[in-house]
Amino acid sequence: MSNVEVNRSATRDGKVPIHGAEAFAAMRKAGQLAAEALDMLVPIVRPGVTTAHIDDLVLQFALDNGALPATLNYRGYRYSTCTSINHVVCHGMPNAKPLKEGDIVNIDVTLIVDGWHGDTSRMYSVGAISRRAERLIEVTYEALRLGVEQVKPGNTLGHIGAAIQKFAEDQRCSVVRDFCGHGLGRLFHDRPNILHYGEAGDGAVMEPGMLFTIEPMINLGKPQVKVLSDGWTAVTRDRELSAQFEHTVGVTETGVEVFTHSPAGLEWPSRQS
Numbered sequence: 321m322s323n324v325e326v327n328r329s330a331t332r333d334g335k336v337p338i339h340g341a342e343a344f345a346a347m348r349k350a351g352q353l354a355a356e357a358l359d360m361l362v363p364i365v366r367p368g369v370t371t372a373h374i375d376d377l378v379l380q381f382a383l384d385n386g387a388l389p390a391t392l393n394y395r396g397y398r399y400s401t402c403t404s405i406n407h408v409v410c411h412g413m414p415n416a417k418p419l420k421e422g423d424i425v426n427i428d429v430t431l432i433v434d435g436w437h438g439d440t441s442r443m444y445s446v447g448a449i450s451r452r453a454e455r456l457i458e459v460t461y462e463a464l465r466l467g468v469e470q471v472k473p474g475n476t477l478g479h480i481g482a483a484i485q486k487f488a489e490d491q492r493c494s495v496v497r498d499f500c501g502h503g504l505g506r507l508f509h510d511r512p513n514i515l516h517y518g519e520a521g522d523g524a525v526m527e528p529g530m531l532f533t534i535e536p537m538i539n540l541g542k543p544q545v546k547v548l549s550d551g552w553t554a555v556t557r558d559r560e561l562s563a564q565f566e567h568t569v570g571v572t573e574t575g576v577e578v579f580t581h582s583p584a585g586l587e588w589p590s591r592q593s
Contacts, residue, residue, distance in 0.1 A: 350438030351579025478522030
């Protein structure tokens with residue numbers, strides 16, 4: 321789940337938490353379980369399936385594995401997933417409307433395992449999709465990959481956003497500014513905020529032990545969004561398609577560890593079937 325403001329539940333002293341080896345081990349466990357939940361959904365996301373059914377499956381998967389969905393009853397949110405379809409940017413709420421051929425949907429899952437949060441999201445194609453939708457998904461995945469590539473000690477958080485923005489805009493897409501990635505660990509949302517745009521050199525310098533999500537939202541049209549009257553669902557103002565991918569990562573002594581890679585190698589869009 322994306323963060324849009326400095327988190328009220330985060331540490332109060334303004335410092336970015338630094339975590340040790342035990343935290344990294346716990347985050348591996350939480351991240352892999354969240355990724356397994358998304359792998360489980362690959363054969364499920366088909367025309368005629370409802371996002372409410374997908375949400376039920378994720379809840380049962382979490383409970384069967386001794387975990388809890390972090391979004392369930394979070395600030396009044398009533399679901400175990402966010403399911404964002406077509407022009408929905410993020411925080412789409414599951415419902416009883418069937419998915420239809422040609423839809424694209426982002427499914428965002430955060431599972432709490434032994435008190436630690438694994439947060440990840442992925443795009444799914446519903447049957448055959450248009451080439452422009454397929455291209456948006458490919459661009460968004462590559463933008464995430466390039467952002468993750470910038471995670472290493474000595475780089476600033478601005479290196480992440482700059483890499484994402486440059487690539488997306490070079491591909492004639494736009495980057496949503498209203499939402500950002502976030503620190504996490506035992507807290508769902510913590511410092512630092514991770515912008516998906518900006519300049520290399522801006523923001524805090526990355527240090528080993530930092531934990532956070534990178535979750536760029538990329539639009540085919542303009543970057544502006546609006547939040548609907550339900551208080552959660554964010555959509556593109558021009559109703560153009562939007563896509564998102566998300567990983568939870570940790571800064572290591574030499575670079576980055578991604579905790580939420582697909583165990584089955586299914587996160588890359590062309591490998592889903």
